[in-house]
Amino acid sequence: MVWPVAARAQQPAIPVVGFLNSQSPDGVTSQLRGFRQGLKEAGFVEGENVAVEYRWAGGQNDRFPELAADLVRRKVAVIVATGGTLPALAAKAATTTIPIVFGVGDDPVRLGLVASLARPGGNVTGMSFFLGELTAKRLELLRELAPSATRVAVLVNPANAMRAEATSKDAEGGARAMGLQLKICEASTSAEIQTAFESLARERPDALFVGSDPFFTARRVQLATLAARHGFPASFASRDNVEVGGLMSYGTDISNAFRQNGVYTGRILKGEKPADLPVMQSTKFELVINLPTAKALGLEVPPTLLARADEVIE
Numbered sequence: 001m002v003w004p005v006a007a008r009a010q011q012p013a014i015p016v017v018g019f020l021n022s023q024s025p026d027g028v029t030s031q032l033r034g035f036r037q038g039l040k041e042a043g044f045v046e047g048e049n050v051a052v053e054y055r056w057a058g059g060q061n062d063r064f065p066e067l068a069a070d071l072v073r074r075k076v077a078v079i080v081a082t083g084g085t086l087p088a089l090a091a092k093a094a095t096t097t098i099p100i101v102f103g104v105g106d107d108p109v110r111l112g113l114v115a116s117l118a119r120p121g122g123n124v125t126g127m128s129f130f131l132g133e134l135t136a137k138r139l140e141l142l143r144e145l146a147p148s149a150t151r152v153a154v155l156v157n158p159a160n161a162m163r164a165e166a167t168s169k170d171a172e173g174g175a176r177a178m179g180l181q182l183k184i185c186e187a188s189t190s191a192e193i194q195t196a197f198e199s200l201a202r203e204r205p206d207a208l209f210v211g212s213d214p215f216f217t218a219r220r221v222q223l224a225t226l227a228a229r230h231g232f233p234a235s236f237a238s239r240d241n242v243e244v245g246g247l248m249s250y251g252t253d254i255s256n257a258f259r260q261n262g263v264y265t266g267r268i269l270k271g272e273k274p275a276d277l278p279v280m281q282s283t284k285f286e287l288v289i290n291l292p293t294a295k296a297l298g299l300e301v302p303p304t305l306l307a308r309a310d311e312v313i314e
Helices: 002-010 029-041 061-073 085-094 131-145 161-178 190-203 214-218 220-230 239-243 254-269 291-296 303-308
Strands: 016-021 051-056 078-082 100-104 124-128 151-156 181-186 207-210 234-236 248-252 285-290 311-313
Touching: 016 061, 016 085, 029 254, 051 061, 061 078, 061 085, 078 085, 078 254, 085 100, 085 124, 100 254, 124 254, 131 161, 131 207, 131 234, 131 248, 131 285, 131 303, 151 161, 151 190, 161 181, 181 190, 190 220, 214 220, 214 239, 220 234, 220 239, 220 291, 239 248, 239 285, 239 311, 248 254, 285 291, 285 303, 291 311
Parallel strands: 016 051, 016 078, 078 100, 100 124, 151 181, 151 207, 207 234, 234 248, 285 311
Antiparallel strands: 248 285
């Protein structure tokens, strides 16, 4: 009776991964599924041969330093920092020794996360989502779905200043090429989203372009409801927004990106160094269209656009 207990006591403890994210668990269900799939592909199953310590910021950006420091104190084997630029920057500031796997929409070299995409150096590597390049493409798709639109409101989150600035700049460049007039609106709280829509209701833009930001994904139901109430054709970066009633989205297949993060995490757990793992770049993008929302807005989706959609919600 004593021998099995003693044998179990001699078994090495399973590695612990720290998972730092900007949202709450109910906002990243499909992403977590992708991350766990990637871990499995690398030979790790949560609860069997790897444990995961989750830290959720719940949209409160000021919590990242505290959450990252807590994971460092717990001496996790790897920190996975996802849900925007701020978690990755907080993790990098918290440790120079624990490996970090990030998922960001901005250039990780410009952010100072890595030395180069091919040779990251240091203790950090991960995935880049090409959000800047997708902004102009999203504007084109929105114009294709709402061809009469000439005035477009762009909603950004000033609390995520770097991403807001990049979105505004990229959108303005795309708008000039298409002859669109833009109005930049800001919101970083639920109340500010409500105020922004009240202002837009008076100004009546032809369409709404919602910037790529974890906060806007977390507030997806509010955004979809207000866009429908005011009759604004709206474009989003995440399919999560369309699944709750948003009109359309075009962006990185985030679940697949999280899967790749899981694969890298597993490879690091097996002994590979972040410095030797090139930063991955998104290669899989998806266009999702919500047909009932289009009909409610009086929009007829062009057959050519339907044919290119990766998913049509009916």
